[in-house]
Amino acid sequence: MSYSISQNLSNIQQRITxxxxxxxxxxxxxxLVAVSKFHPQAAVEAALKAGQRLFGENRVQEATAKFPALKEAYPDLQLHIIGGLQTNKAVEACRIANMIETLDRPSLADALEKASQKIGRLPDLLIQVNTGNEPQKYGIPKEEAEFFIESSLNRFGKKIRGLMCIPPEEENPIPHFHYLKSLAKKNNLPVISMGMSADFELAIQEGATLVRVGSAIFGNRPAS
Structure with a gap:
């Protein structure tokens, strides 16, 4: 496992370059955000030994189970929450994450503000935009995005670092990437998280500053 993950990381980094x-x-x-969701702690440790320090997890409870011990061993480890976040997980997300990439609704903004006041810590935040307006997906709808960005900046200030999106699987991702970059530029937001294993090179072409890659590093996702 360790060799294959190390080799996969090297290949992905070369493709990014x-x-x-x-x-x-x-x-x-x-x-590069190495997406380790559903993969065991040993796989994360193999990536850490290969030099990777930035990881993404979908579920707060899974991140809580895997990462505290790893953070003790690797103090420079950075953890992003990249899955849809329930409001009742806000406290634990604020406690464990360096960045939450999925702020997407006023109720979650309320929960994160209360959580940060409770524990005295707020991670950096990205606003997730539902660029395809897909009803089954997380993300603020496109028509509400500008108002939500403005209100979030007024509430959280510099903790709002940028935007994130997941384009529809069946569509050309380039228009979605282009839209997100334009929206980030309009609002002077430096971080643009877009692109996954199948399309991260196109995302880089369109201005991504974070790419989220899982299967191309860790292999197919184990059964959850």
Whole structure:
């Protein structure tokens, strides 16, 4: 396991570098979020030993089970919550995460504000935009995005670092990536999280600063 994860990370990092250079960008502009959801703690540790320090988890409870011990061993480990966040998980998310990428509704903003006041800590935040307006997906609808960004900036200030999206699977992702970059630029937000295993090079072409890659690093997702 350790060798294959190390080799996969090396391959992905090389592809990130190549995509950046092909688009006149510095590879230092793009960070890899290794998506470890449903994979065991041993897989995360193999990636850590290979030099990876930034990870993404969908579920707060799974992150809580896997990462505290790893953070003790690797103090520079960074954890992002990248899945839809329930309001009743806000306290634990604020406690464990360095960034929450999925702020997408006023009720969650309320819960995160209360949680941060309770524990004295608020992670960096990205606003997730439902660029395809898909009813089954998390994310603030496109028509509400600008108002929600403005209100979130007024509430959380510099803790709002940028935007995140997951384009519809059956559509060309480029228009979605282009829209998210334009929205981030309009609001002076530096972080753009978009692109996954199948399309991260296109996301880099369109301006991604974070790409979220799971299966191409850790292999197929184990049964949950």
């Amino acid at each position: 190549d995509a950046c250079l092909q688009n006149a960008r510095s590879p230092q502009e793009v960070n």
